[in-house]
Amino acid sequence: MVLFDGVCNLCNGTVLFLIDRDPEARLRFAALQSQRAAALLAPYGVVPKEEPDSFLLLEDGKLYERSTAALRVARKLSGPWKWLYVFIVIPRPLRDFVYRVVARNRYRWFGREAQCRIPTPELRARFLPETTP
Numbered sequence: 001m002v003l004f005d006g007v008c009n010l011c012n013g014t015v016l017f018l019i020d021r022d023p024e025a026r027l028r029f030a031a032l033q034s035q036r037a038a039a040l041l042a043p044y045g046v047v048p049k050e051e052p053d054s055f056l057l058l059e060d061g062k063l064y065e066r067s068t069a070a071l072r073v074a075r076k077l078s079g080p081w082k083w084l085y086v087f088i089v090i091p092r093p094l095r096d097f098v099y100r101v102v103a104r105n106r107y108r109w110f111g112r113e114a115q116c117r118i119p120t121p122e123l124r125a126r127f128l129p130e131t132t133p
Contacts, residue, residue: 001027001028001029001030001040001057001058001059002015002018002027002028002029002030002055002056002057002069002073003029003030003031003032003037003040003041003048003055003056003057003058004029004030004031004032004055004056005031005032005033005055005106006031006032006033006034006113007031007033007112007113008106008107008110008112008113009106009110009111009112009113010102010106010109010110011055011106012113013110014055015029018073018077019123019126021077021078021079021081022076022077022078023078025126026076027073027076027126028126028127029126029127030127032048032055032056033048040058041056041063044063046063053100053103053104054066054069054099054103055069055070056069057069057072057073059072066095066096066099066100066103067087067092067095067096067098067099068088068092068095070099071084071085071087071088071095072085
């Protein structure tokens with residue numbers, strides 16, 4: 001489960017990039033601004049911020065964030081993208097420093113939407129419903 005900033009253009013573009021490179025549809029997605037994300041994160045003691053600064057990965061009952069989440073997602077992709085996981089050997093503080101620089105500037109560099117995008121009917125199956133059942 002990939003949890004992302006639903007109003008960030010960079011994040012939305014990244015989700016579409018991931019969907020295109022995940023032909024087995026192993027990844028599922030939810031916006032951090034959704035009630036669903038809040039419910040998924042509650043057991044981890046994480047409350048999504050109004051302006052999230054990270055993308056998160058829930059995998060096998062563990063929560064990963066920032067560069068570690070991005071690299072763990074990359075290794076699930078088809079083609080050469082999975083090889084990005086080799087960067088996991090770089091110390092996390094250094095990886096996360098670069099991640100934070102991009103995260104801090106993403107709205108300025110890539111823009112933002114007023115609200116989360118609604119996926120097309122073809123993509124809707126890859127996203128969890130906004131609210132919990």
